[in-house]
Amino acid sequence: MVAVVEARALTRDYNVAGGFLSANRVVRAVKGISFTLEAGKTLAIVGESGSGKSTLARILTLIDRQSSGELRLNGEPIDIGKAPVTKALRRKVQMVFQNPYGSLNPRQKIGDVLMEPLLLNTDLPAQERRDRAMDMLVKVGLEPQHFERYPHMFSGGQRQRIAIARAIIMRPALLVLDEPVSALDLSVQAQILNLLADLQDEFGLTYIFISHDLSVVRYIADEVMVMYLGEAVEQASRDRIFANPEHPYTQALFQATPKASISAIRARLAARSGHANVTG
């Protein structure tokens, strides 16, 4: 089975303009990331703010160019700095963003949002585009009458559904999801996670799922990569990582994640009353 994505030592430098008289600084936001991801699988990337998750996502979705390293999609090496992104290539990778309120053009009707990728990347006739978009709309759990509405008429969860619909309407080989549920309430989060699972089953999608919420990661991922300061400090299957985190940072992350298990609550309450006794 050929890997959908293959990354070899990807790095990304940002030139941060220094002040006047001081030289430009180079910030290396992603430092030599390598991984391979097979079709139909989900790779979760966790890490705290500024660890380079989004930067990596932008490279993988061909928005930004890597500073060095090699990226292969379906075995094909890709460097958007050398050759412009072709339509065919564009169709292979899509993305869903964290903020459901910012990722939809407020002046674009939902129908147009969904049809835009088709318009730009395929030669389908208008009616066909419309039909495909309508299908997709229903598939993500919205209704046909929503087609002519504007984004601001939808709730966050609905918007995230639209964003997902737009991303998968091209049947991409790879879908990069940058914290797609972080902004959502628990109940809505569950719906979206379910939807993603449904779609993966139906279309055999490959996901790269970025998150900082370990419970979500544990639920959805096959593989997990932990990023810290631009580096992948640990990379393993979900079960291995959750069972036995090796890197100290991973351990710290697990340690810090609040646990909602009853045993944990019991333990805390016990400690608390003991503590209260001591001080009181």
Add this chain to the structure above:
Amino acid sequence: YAKQLVYCSEGSPEGFDPALWSAGTTFDASSRAVMNRLVDFELGGSTIVPSLAESWTISEDGTEITFNLRKGVKWQTTAYFTPTREFNADDVVWSINRQFDPASPWANYVDGASYQYFDSTGFKAALKSVEKIDDYTVKFVFNQADSTVFVNFPMDFLSIGSAEYATQLEAAGNMAQFNQLPVGTGKFQFVDYQTDTVIRYKSNPDHFGGASPINDLIFAITKEPAAAQEALKAGQCDVIPYPIPGDVAGLRQDPNLVVTETAGENVGFIAFNTQQKPFDNPKVRQALNLAVNREAILEGVYAGQAVLARNPLPASSWASDPSNEVPAYDPEAAKALLAEAGVSDLSMKLWWMPVARPYNPNGKRMGELLQADWASIGVKVELVSMDWPVYLEQSASVERDGAVMIGWGADNADPDNFLGVLLSCAAVGTNNRAQWCYEPYDTLIKKAKATFDQAERTEIYHEAQKVFHEQTPWVLLAHSNQYIAHNKRVVNFKQDPLGYHRFDGADVTE
């Protein structure tokens, strides 16, 4: 108690060396207040009277003029100059030669400035030499006999400056000061100038005609006429020049004010380009002339404060022909004339003056009135204008289109200053904005210039005016009256017919 007179002048002087400049405002502030000439106009008139020269003689052949200078005239002592000697022939020779002799260190002493009057009046071309006979005698020699030369002597560019002061400045390497801090022999001596705001003078105690009764003379520069009028009413100004014509009646009613008026030594007119079709045809010019409703212009533009012009020179001039009439207003006759000339659907440009001048207080309004008048005989008028310096430059060009609104104020009392300067063939391309070179007329003008007898000249000029009317190179408009408004406490102030503002004799009461 120092007597102070405040004159709200209409603008800032260009500088204080009158020979360099051409604006009346500058002359008021420099030559008329601070300096004297060999001869001067009498106060409140245009008769030439002795000044720094006590007497003069003109040679038989008319080519030499010898001046006998006044003795004991003191130069003003100021903060910046203390004279060591009195006025004498050296000063006269220096004052002329600095303009005449291109080798003089003073020939270009202010960068970019030139002695424009000396050149443009033809004085330079006429003059052969100026010689000091002795300390108090100076002789001017001219190239040929010319009856219009002598009238230049009371003009501002022939003001007499101190050669000693000039030498001092030259030695100090500060010649520019000559244009900034003037020294003269006049009634008033310069004290201070704050740019665009105020010029202060004080009485010259040593003036040969006796010190002025006013101790301090102040020019408060007030460019907005309405503001000047308000200041006059409020007592902040004692004298204002150029009140708005329409407000004259109102000012007259103010019991605290006195408004004086003189017939203006000026003429406002519209000059066709007579070298251009169809204005080369006198009939077309006459037709347009007949279609002008002069009464409306008199009221709308001059606010009634003018005299409609009968001749191209002021009615007060001795050469003016009183038998000519103000052209009639007859649109019907105008149409007929146009038809006769075979001109139909005429559309033309009319240049309107962007500035107010004594001879035409509002070019735009006049343009609008003329546009309407000429429209009524089927002539379409496009009104054009441009900034004043460019207007002056381009309207003088022979290629210029259509008719141009312009006028002239007298430099001196000689009729040639109008009839020759504005209408002779020599002035085509410059002051002759009608570009009108008409042989019969030009011959007459030349003849008059070489004639010294006034009666004879008058006759020749009358004839020339007849020719002018036949040919109508201009639409004659008006001689606007000149007004001065002053506070009643100002006494003995005499309005100058040539448009100067002189405070020689003026006094103020408590």
Add this chain to the structure above:
Amino acid sequence: MLRYFLYRLALLIPTFIGVTIVAFFFIRILPGDPVQVLAGERGVSPERHAEVLARLGFDRPLWEQYFSYLWNVLRGDFGISFASKRPVAQEFFSRFPATVELALCAMIIATALGIPAGILAAVKRGTWIDQATMGTALVGYSMPIFWWGMLLIILFSGILHWTPVSGRIALNYFFPSVTGFMLIDSLLSGQKGAFLSALHYLVLPTVVLATIPLAVIARQTRSAMLEVLGEDYVRTARAKGLQPRRIIGIHALRNAMIPVITTIGLQVGLLMAGAILTETIFSWPGIGKWMIEAVNKRDYFVVQSGLLLIALIIMAVNLIVDVLYAVINPRIRHQ
């Protein structure tokens, strides 16, 4: 901080060069022959025409003229006024204090009244006080000031005779010009009543010139205040139990001043435009009126260098505003 200042200064270099190019080429394409204009109403002979042309350097190639102009400007030589034949810089700086005095007073009035008015309106949002203040501000903002000036003259000078019509001080006061600022010079002179008289002459033009900046500042202050009052840190301040006076006067105001300072800075350019009209109406002997006259008179070097000098001053003021902005805004100060 110094580094920031130098950085802003460096940014001005291309603008400065652009400004000199604009000033230079504008004048070259003005219709009319400079020498004819220079000669005045009496004309000039062809020989002299050529001579003057050469002396002014107008016969050389354009780029050569430009570089010699730039070089001269850098040496502080701005050319000679055609009208007065005096150095332009000298002419400029003899009038500049009058404009600065007027503009500064206008700005002080505009700021001193505009900021409190804006704060009041923001605090009393929606009440009649807000509506009245902002209504007035909008009228002021919409005012054609040349007309406004004339109306005030009609009323205060023409009818009520409260204020003088033009001039800078009553003529019975006479003292040497030390700073060029009449208010300061009158104080220095020690003459009794001189300062009051100078103030008296300054009132009406100042009010006219201040009208628009006042309105703009009041409006800007209000909207900045409203915005800031909705910020989290204002809520924090309220959660600390501070008095409204302190919250508004210290916490909100300091932040609201950041955009207001910029607005005030931007007003300087507008103020110069306003000064042109105000000085024309009041015959105020400043650079606005001087420039208008220079344009009308085609005083080439005055227009050219006047434009340049005015632009330089505006750039300098903007630089100061930028720096001030940084002083108020610690984010920039500490970058």
Add this chain to the structure above:
Amino acid sequence: MSAPVAETAPRKSGSMSGLRETWFYFSQNRGAVAGLVIMSLLVLIAIFSPWIAPHDPARIYNGSFLVPPVWQEGGDARFVFGTDAIGRDILSRLMHGARYSMLIGAVVVSISLVGGIVLGLIAGYFRGWVDALIMRIMDIILAFPSLLLALVLVTVLGPGLFNAMLAIALVLQPHFARLTRAAVIAEYSREYVTSAKVAGAGHLRLMFVTILPNCVAPLIVQATLSFSSAILDAAALGFLGLGAQPPAPEWGTMLADAREFILRAWWVITIPGLAILVTVLAINLIGDGLRDALDPKLKRS
């Protein structure tokens, strides 16, 4: 990082379309509606002035110079607002003058809007040296006092209404460019732009289809305010003698012509000035109303 965003979608405003919503908030603002009514009236007057004006604006009534308005002693029923210095009906001139003001506003705003949008869009979209170049040029224009620059420009181009409009458009244009640029930069980093990029949109589509429509709100407000600035600036140029040429009854020019009557015939000064003030005020009221209606921040609270 997660940031819970307030759930606004199901609220009532969700059922209103953008335009209707804007109108709703706009119509709540009494001042803005008043401005709109006045403005509509002015536009109607401008359009129909040849039919509704009582007189030909250029017609000179000899013998009726400086007639005061009807309600004043000496007034003439034919001339409601009186006549000017050469007997032209002021009311008719004002009505025809409205055409000039509307024309000036429309032309100036169109030119500067289009120019500013294109420049600002290019600068904000491409950034880098293009941005620096464009913005430095804007800085240069802004370094001069607008009126002075317009004045010199008109002198260069020659006086006349069209040249005046061009000059004013040029000096107003940097404001549009800056505003567009700022809005574009802000929008460019929004995720929907990246989404469109990922969807395969090219530069032109991103610039004009994706980003530009989201920048229109501040531009509309600025356009409205520039409309009034244009009228004021044109009037100021007219006042300085560089605007419309005679006998065009442009308001600023009328004022300039009337200057000498400041102490004698108040109506020739007061009435055209009032016309300018009312027009500008009306437009500014509309501008304020639009700003409030288009600004989501103010809407919410």
Add this chain to the structure above:
Amino acid sequence: MALLEIKNLTVSFDTSVGLFHAVKGIDLSLDRGDVLAIVGESGSGKSVAMLSVMGLLPRTAKVSADVMRFDGTDLRELSAHDRRRIVGKDMAMIFQEPMTSLNPCFTIGFQIEEVLRFHLNLDRSARRKRAIELLTQVGIADPESRLRSFPHQMSGGQNQRVMIAMAIACSPKLLIADEPTTALDVTIQKQILDLLMKLQADTGMGLIMITHNIGVVAETADRVVVQYKGRKMEEAGVLELFEAPKSPYTRALLAALPENATGDRLPVITAFDPETAAVR
């Protein structure tokens, strides 16, 4: 006597589309030393309820309650002046966004000392001393030089510590923390929560913790209030709530937690009628 007692609190907003009820009849009561968590999805009126207690709602808000008493003072009748004596001193609040909740124009020191001056009338040197003490207490290194720092010179976690220092400056009896860690990384969240719990234990103040993170509830609270669409769904001890949630809403909420996921799809909260789901 309860430290804070609220009965039938209702808050409505006058909006352009009519009256909007954000809080509908909530009862609350809290004793000294208690840690109460309020959970609920976004927009359920958690913040509004607590802001009404603090008196920080905008003027468009209408607040009514049968009882609203803090430490024996009736908050409903309080004049603005008297309220200011309590707010910030006995009753303090910290907010979600530490970066924007501090005034960017003033130093940390200024902002902390301001509270001390206003409420405790300490003199300059005493204020300084106390400020340093407070910064030490919240675990900021090098407090003396930090006093001169501006908020933007510090990280989000540090700013939140400063916020806490400011809130506890006058040893309040009640501290309301409105999602104090939502904007922070999990590792930082852990530190902040630990800090808050330690301070609470040390001072014995009442603590109300608003959050939508069930994990945080489990790690901090003694008692929990679940809120939905402006209504209280249920109130229970933390253990009780996790072990045996009474309200169907709470049950659904807990089920939607990915860590509680049993099958390969998450149970989804369907629309509840807040009236019937509430448990009194």
